[in-house]
Amino acid sequence: MEAIERHLTANREEHLKQLTQLLSIPSISALSEHKPDVRKAAEFIRDALTKAGFDHAAIMETGGHPVVYADWLHVEGKPTVLVYGHYDVQPVDPLQLWKTPPFEPDIRDNQIFARGASDDKGPTFMHIKALESILQVEGELPVNIKFCIEGEEEVGSANLDSFLEAHKSQFAADLVLISDTTMLGPDQPSICYGLRGLAACQIDLQTANTDLHSGIYGGAVPNAIHALVELLVSLHSPDGTITVDGFYDGVAKLSEAEQKEYASLDHDDEAYRKSLGLPALHGEPGYTTLERLWARPTLEINGIYGGFQGEGTKTVIPNEAHAKITCRLVPNQDPKNILDKIEAHITKHTPEGATVTFTRADTGHPYLAPYDHPAIQLAADAYTHAYGIKAVFTRMGGSIPVVETFSQLFHIPVVLMGFGLNDENFHAPNEHFSLDNFDKGLRTLCYYYKHLANAL
Template sequence: MSQLTILDNYFAEKREKHLEELKKFLSIPSISSLSEHKADMQKGAEWLSDSFKQAGLENIVIDETKGHPVVYADWLHAEDKPTVLIYGHYDVQPVDPLNLWESEPFNPEVRDNKLYARGASDDKGQVFMHVKAVEALLELEGSLPVNVKFLIEGEEEVGSPNLEEYIESNKDKLAADVIVISDTGMQGPGQPAVCYGLRGLCGVQIDVKGAKGDLHSGLYGGGVQNSIHALVSILESFRDEEGTIEVEGFYDNVRPLMEEEREAYAALGFNEDELKQEVGVTELFGEKGYTHLERVWARPTLEINGIFGGFSGEGIKTVLPSEAGAKITCRLVPDQDPEEIVTKLKAHIEKHKPAGVTVKVTEFDKGKPFITPFDHPAIQAAGRSYEKIYAVPTAYTRGGGSIPIVAAFDEILELPVVLMGFGLSTENFHAPNEHFHLENFDKGLRVIGDYYNELSSLSKEELKK
């Protein structure tokens, strides 16, 4: 009997038991952003600790941080085999608006082979799968094919403010050969995907100040600078009519797409007409010479997220606004550095500042981009495991969004990162009626179990960058 058949029989037999255990995990309202749930955060950490113990893991500890705790566990008896660091989070988003939920967010319910609860997909369900895959292999074999370390935090949904410091302080404890994260999604129903790159992020607020107060447009219009006009002039200077960013040096360090990547994206058969219909536009827009997927996965952006200033009430108020402002963010790609980009933005703003106003630039969140080459052995091994279970080719994708802590893992621990998720974009994570398709729960358990076996066939040297 093959290893996959043995795993399949095991998970089929244990399915109801596993679902009941997962429901207990999901019933804990571990909302990290709300202080009234501090005790629930501790309860969530303790539940994980108990689950690790039940699975057969060792050296289990709830490590306190300046915020919510980190839960660590390991099993390190696979001599000369790779070590896998598994990262996830047990905190969840708030549930508002509660009236839009069709069932209680912390009273898990299965409907139409979907498990409804806050955290079902993001990220408790996916963390739970890794724990149960380890438990299965230990029960069936008495050992694991690789060494494993779990690092499950309680602050991902609030930006992981204390995790980077924890990683820096525990580099030896967290030393591994590869990091595996299941907190991303598949390409679509029945279409598994390994995400091998994420864009970084930087953001600024631009505040323009003209006269000491709003001025009458009849008395001063045409003779004193209008702050909104000045702001619009600055914003207009950022991009040309085709979306190319005109900040000097912005593209200097952008890593070009490999031809193999462009071919892989084209092979996905992405339908741009369907996207236009989905988002309600007549045309797509973006940097010339790139497809939509290339633009959102592998090219940097500069977007205006909000503009404020002047009078916006009913009717007309004939004034020259004294103040105006805007918020902008940039999505960054390898090898762009957020600090360098912000410096270039400031220089550009100063250069294009109209006469008659002062400009203040305030910096916001920054996160570095991350990439593991998509032909890396750990990435390809994940693809093979997906294909055995889903029986279709694995898609190799990048993510257009940002998960700053992933870049921190990459930079501090200097390890390849494998993002192998089992969620779907339609599962309402962060929204009412979050759910997890149990088809992917069932298949995902088998994929993860097989992936550990796939990794055991790779040497530590092969896994090195």
């Protein structure tokens, strides 16, 4: 490891220069005008993999933006690792809130500011540089490697599942390694072993066939907004418990070991409350804040609209009202089944005088890995080597649907080794990535790759 780490130090400026070039490409997958830039980023990744010493580096077409593939398969009898990442980024608006242009990377206070720096170009690029460094120092890798770096993660990876199905043998591996999660803090490396799933839907409620004059009709006809509010209130009890019949059926309880691990993190509820500007926290009773965030399901109203929205007063009784809902799901919850139960609840509780259209949207399954798996335990050792601090094991409240895709398609463990921080403004103006975590993260990954063969 000493020779590899000396190599990393000697080549740090060159690595940062190359990362800056990648971050300069406005590969915004959601905006059609940036389609050429998305492909340019794919080409950059392909060329970087080729220069790093990987074979068969290629841009593979999908129904949307392409996937970049490369491999190095020269150690017979050793396991194969599939490295996943994404090169597409979020839109940058509101542009005026950026201190420096989002695609003109700027280093200040030992952080690099640019869209995609933390999510996910920086962490993805680190895998390329870590493996390149091992190759350059030792002439070979300790394990076989395949890359799957996509360009549609920020728009839901709509084409990835079918793409992987069609190329299943090409991407087959013994382990998937992903760096698209965060650490608990700058001095607290953490390994994410669980993700919540997702079930989204929209409620469109209608009463009369048009908006009505509130003076002429008021008191005699149903109001769509009143009806929608009544319907939405029925989804929760005042203490935050979800009241949809069967919503909690089969939800797995935290193990005693997990409860102890979470308690050891010493989460400060009061500091958390103050940081969010809240007068009080709120959630399902009987659980700690971390348990609510990581291991309990949710049903949230993300948006509600209807009626007159303009300045001043317009005396109408709205005939339409709409709400968007997402649920975060935990192990043993199936997105389709949950949406079935919500639809049944909506049908049962629709107020008199209203009709409802229920539309299903995005779904994703939850993922939970056994954190006593040797490959996951090795991740903790790797963080300890680079950071000098024992890593902790956490779940994450968010969703990465591709994790469940890899798990179901290949039936192999997925290891999530993140290096970003929650306050690095990914998806927001002034996104940035800590160069301290860039340096330590490279050492973490090199250690992990060097010892991984013994853990599989």
